[in-house]
Amino acid sequence: TQSTRPQRILGAVQQNATRGDPRSVVRAIDQYCRSQEWAMNVGDEKGCILDSVVSEVNPSTVLELGTYCGYSTVRIASLLPPHAKLITLEFNPKFAVIARQVIAWAGLEDKIQLVEGSSGDLIPKLKEQFGVKAFDLVFLDHWKDRYLPDTKLIEECGLLRKGGVLLADNVICPGAPEYLEFVRSSPRYESQYFKSHLEYTKVEDGLEKSVFLG
Ligand SMILES: Nc1ncnc2c1ncn2[C@@H]1O[C@H](/C=C/CNC(=O)c2cc([N+](=O)[O-])cc(O)c2O)[C@@H](O)[C@H]1O
Numbered sequence: 001t002q003s004t005r006p007q008r009i010l011g012a013v014q015q016n017a018t019r020g021d022p023r024s025v026v027r028a029i030d031q032y033c034r035s036q037e038w039a040m041n042v043g044d045e046k047g048c049i050l051d052s053v054v055s056e057v058n059p060s061t062v063l064e065l066g067t068y069c070g071y072s073t074v075r076i077a078s079l080l081p082p083h084a085k086l087i088t089l090e091f092n093p094k095f096a097v098i099a100r101q102v103i104a105w106a107g108l109e110d111k112i113q114l115v116e117g118s119s120g121d122l123i124p125k126l127k128e129q130f131g132v133k134a135f136d137l138v139f140l141d142h143w144k145d146r147y148l149p150d151t152k153l154i155e156e157c158g159l160l161r162k163g164g165v166l167l168a169d170n171v172i173c174p175g176a177p178e179y180l181e182f183v184r185s186s187p188r189y190e191s192q193y194f195k196s197h198l199e200y201t202k203v204e205d206g207l208e209k210s211v212f213l214g
């Protein structure tokens with residue numbers, strides 16, 4: 001039977017990456033998606049910007065919205081300090097199954113908690129169910145029309161600490177215009193655009209980093 005793109009991405013990891021070596025997992029996915037078939041991973045170019053923001057924030061707790069195959073999940077977690085935790089939300093069970101195997105291949109199960117369900121349902125439960133106090137970093141990479149409602153939900157639930165950082169992928173392509181307008185005009189955020197390119201292409205895209213001022 002025909003395999004799916006996420007299954008083929010997992011295959012590329014299992015064939016080309018070293019078990020327990022997260023950066024080799026990231027490299028294997030980028031090589032596959034650049035040479036064989038495009039996929040919506042944040043990718044290697046924007047990934048370097050992601051790495052620099054993660055290293056600068058040096059977060060203890062990270063929230064990722066939209067796991068997909070786990071590329072950015074592994075990329076972020078590979079840079080976290082020893083006791084830091086990353087919670088990633090994914091509502092498509094078929095993607096979650098793949099992402100769990102990619103995370104396991106990278107040997108990062110202890111740092112990453114993949115929770116299946118929709119962000120709108122799960123965000124209000126994160127405090128009580130997962131003992132989360134507040135996030136130091138949120139990486140938004142799910143449906144683009146959910147960026148703004150979920151940001152407001154995260155604020156309402158008191159899940160973002162003062163000085164906490166929102167980092168949003170695809171603010172140009174496919175684009176998240178309402179989100180961008182909100183974080184750039186709100187006095188409660190200090191926003192900065194990192195110009196780059198859509199993964200594996202020459203099309204313009206970028207990341208928006210927004211510091212929550214409380
Ligand atoms: N509310 C929610 N709660 C939990 N999981 C959710 C969710 N909404 C979506 N998801 C999951 O997040 C991923 C969607 C990403 C959309 N990205 C994109 O559509 C995308 C498109 C392009 N592109 O078209 O060039 C490039 C990119 O970098 C992109 O991220 C999928 O795995 C989906 O199942």
Ligand SMILES: [Mg+2]
Nearest residue numbers: 042141169170
């Ligand atoms: Mg993206």
